[in-house]
Amino acid sequence: MQSISPETIFRGKDAWLGALPEIKKLTQRPLLLGRSLSTVNLRNNILRDLKNQNLNVDTATLQFDCCNEDISRVKNLILKNKHDSIIAVGGGKVLDSGKYIADCLNIPCITVPLSASTCAGWTALSNIYTKNGQFIKDVTLRSCPKVLVYDHKFIQTAPSRTLASGIADALAKWYESSITSSEVNDGLVQQAIQISRVLRDQLLIDGEKAFMGEVENNPSWSNTIEACGLTAGLIGGIGGERCRTAAAHAIHNAITQIITPNKFLHGEIVGVGILLQLRLEKMKNNNKLADQSIKQLLEIMRKLNLPTTIAELGINVFENQNLNKIAEFSCRENSDIHFLPFEITKQDMVDVISNFEQQKIRV
Ligand SMILES: [Zn+2]
DSSP: OOOOSSSSSETTTTHHOOOHHHHHHHHSEEEEEEEOGGHHHHHHHHHHHHHHHTTOOOOESSSSSSSSSHHHHHHHHHHHHHEEEEEEEHHHHHHHHHHHHHHHOOOOOEESSSSSSTTTTOSSEEEETTTTTTTEEEESSOOOSSEEEHHHHHHHTSSSHHHHHHHHHHHHHHHHHHHHHHTOOOOOHHHHHHHHHHHHHHHHHHHHHHHSSSSSSSSSHHHHHHHIIIIIIHHHHHOHHHHHHHHHHHHHHTTTTTSSSOOOOHHHHHHHHHHHHHHHHHHOOOOOHHHHHHHHHHHHHHHOOOOOOGGGTOOOOSSSTTHHHHHHHHSTOOOOOGGSOOOOOOOHHHHHHHHHHHHHHHH
């Protein structure tokens, strides 16, 4: 079974207002789930709108990432108060938590992304972390969210850093799916790869204009946020698991194992992962185009103010066995890195990362 997309999608400037009658049909006692202090006003407006629909709504706030501690606390709250749906309002971690809990309890989930930082509002997938933000596993859910509300006015309020992160995460779709799945003999998978190429081209054209320019009346901005939040989700939906991730995400997962004082966004780490994946392709698969791709990516990543080395993510790989830890985690059994069509060993990772970080330090 494959869940390709949310059952209903509302998109555009007044998507939230348009979605209210549909939400009212679905639920009487929703739980509104959020996290960040910076979105509290927006979430209060959403709460007020739901109350105006005569819904018996309550709120819950996540304390950490999408982690077992928060998940079991919110699950118990829902069971105790007999909530009949979750409305997850926020970034990727909030959306992932909402979807996961709703799936466990067999109630509908309504996702309302407040930034373009990931496609988590769309997908039937949740990433589970420790409360310190270390990746544990991803879980495939039975279905995509029941309703996705992609309200451009909400997304306008997010910091531009979240948009840059979303662009890096969406760019990864092409670099990961084209290497893992180009030999897969399945029309839908092949079409998903082609959509991810078009998505990459569009982001290379519009990404900077979206990041630097006005938000109002800027087609580059609306095209880019929808590319990151919707198209990237669609690719995962029709392409399935093998189309979703490879080395870039495996390296992301490994980098999150190192706890740092400043937290970086998912896409910011994935962006560095793409650069490292291309280095691996060059070294192990003789990919002659890898250098060209790296050059092209570095150009856009610098314009978007994205980190381009592990050092820029606040981690010195030459300290505290960090290099070893990252290499080991990215090559562990069941790691997505093994979706690559060539073998990667821990030593390959050590070589590629140390080379990559040293070169950058010299520059
Ligand atoms: Zn991702």
